[in-house]
Amino acid sequence: MARSTPTYTPVRNYAIGFSLSALLLFSDISYGAFAPLRGFVNASTLYAKMISNGIFENIGETFSSFQRNKIILQENKELKEKILQIRTKDFIHRKDNEEKIQIINFHKGLINSLKNDDVDIYKIASIDLRNYLCCSTHRVFLQNTRNVSVGKNAPVFAGRSIVGQTKDTYLNFIEVILLSDTSHVLPIKSNFLYCDARGKGKPMLIFCKLNKNNKNFKNQIGDVVYTSGLGGVFLKDIEIGFISAITSFSINEVEVLITLKANPLEETFYGIMSEEADEI
Amino acid sequence: MKFSNHLIILSTIILGFWIDDFLNPLTIKLYLELNFGFLIFAYWVFAIPEKLHSSAALFYGLVADLLFSNVIGFNMLFFIAISYLIHLYVFRFRIFSYFQLSVFFSGSSTFYIACKYLLLSPNNYSYIVLILSFLINAVLWVGLYLIMRAFRRSIF
The missing domain is CATH 2.40.10.350 (Rod shape-determining protein MreC, domain 2)
Structure with a gap:
């Protein structure tokens, strides 16, 4: 028959723990020694609760709205894409027109060569994010679904400025070298x-x-x-x-x-x- | 014991205190105070005394204090006290019946509740609460013991 506790349970450790706990308890009850700590923990807990509630609410709301307005969202997405396309086209047209006016003013003889203003809009297929965020090679691939013939080194616009130049085409993708690429x-x-x-x-x-x-x-x-x-x-x-x-x-x-x-x-x-x- | 095991134990204790926080505002109207957090901790020490020492009791108590208590040190104090008591008599508890175990653990829990009221809220100290809590915690202990044992066997 066992004559001792299954583990070594020295009373000293428990006594120290007990004294420490009692001291903490006394100092907190009497002097509010840990009030700031408790306040911080409570605030953090509340903050975490608020955030988690917010997240859950948002998720629920998004999900329900997604369910309800699926068609509207789709329409919205299409319209947004159209707007972006129009904006980019418009910017290029405007710049092109400005340039044309300059050329018309200074070189009237070249006016016949400025009749064509074709601009093709491409959707991004991928960006080499791993390299873009760390390294020297900054490339973007564009979807060329209509198989438009794109020349090398043509300027590429996005938003309201230039982002790079075409480098090459692979299958239905156009490789664009960005301005931030070290070789550009x-x-x-x-x-x-x-x-x-x-x-x-x-x-x-x-x-x-x-x-x-x-x-x-x-x-x-x-x-x-x-x-x-x-x-x-x-x-x-x-x-x-x-x-x-x-x-x-x-x-x-x-x-x-x-x-x-x-x-x-x-x-x-x-x-x-x-x-x-x-x-x- | 592995750190992950400590985390599991701590999670169950936190869950117990969370249930207490959730249910006690409802049950206190019936003069009942549940004490799942304390009972779960007591169960773990009772089940695996060789793995839970004074330091673990101190740590779990501190976490419980930080998250669920109004004062630092209260749960630490009671956790370490019950831990020592269980370690001391663990062999005797092995031959106890469920009823005897219920009485012991429910009694400990009631003592915890009494001290809590005395120290932190003396104006609300009530013998009815203590008696009813003793009875209900004694009943709950059996269920808790069986659930926790099944859980422990599936995890450890």
Whole structure:
């Protein structure tokens, strides 16, 4: 027959625990020593409850509304897509028209070559998010469901700005190299600045390296940056972003960091001028 | 004992206190105070005394205090006290009948309730509450014991 407890239960540990508990209890009852802690825990619990209730309510509401308004939501989605398509088309048309007017004003002889303004709108198929958020390769793939012939290096628009250039086509997909890709170069200009901006390899960032001794450079953070049109690929004077930082790169160079206006992660539709469109 | 096992035990204790919080506002009108949280803890110490020591009692008590009590230290104090008592007499409890076990655990629970009222809410101290709670907790203990035993055997 066992003559002792099944485990070693030293009274000392229990006595210490008991004394500690009693001390805590006494200090809390008498002096409210743990009132802030309790308040914090209660507030946190309430907050968690509120959040969880909110989440459940939202889920329930969303689910029920989804059930009730399935057709309306579908219609809404289609209309939204249409609006986005129209907006992108409109922006490209507007810019194209501006450019056309400039060209008409300065080169009347070229007016016949500006008749075509075809713009094709493509829906995004995928974005290489893993690389986009960490690495230097920033690519987007667009769905080319109508098998439209798309030329290489054509400018790609999204939202209200340029996001990149077509690189290649694979099956029914168009590969677009984004401006923030490290291998992409974009001629830009600002008030006192002309340079070839290279992709930074970080989302929505491109940069220029300038000579420190360049006395013409008087730009400041926040200044708007436009395409310079140099090279003839991109339209001129399209706002692409703003100067977000000017840092010393080396003894003789400064790095001008430009944050792009268009965020590829937020865009669904991309516009590309078709091969028949104007080559400016 | 594995940490996950501690979490399971703690979850059952928290569930017990949560049920208490949920039901007691209703049952107190009938002069009844349920004490599932304390009984569940007592069950675990009774079932696996070799795995639950003073530190575990202290920790579970602290969590119960933080989440369900108005003062820090109250559950710690009673958890460690009941833990010591059960450890001390665990062999005798093995030969106890369900009725005897019910009386012991319900008595402990009633003592817990009495001290709670005395320390934290002396104006509401009531012998009717204590007597009725003793009876109802004694009945509930048997059911709780069987459920918890089935649960323990399926988990551990």
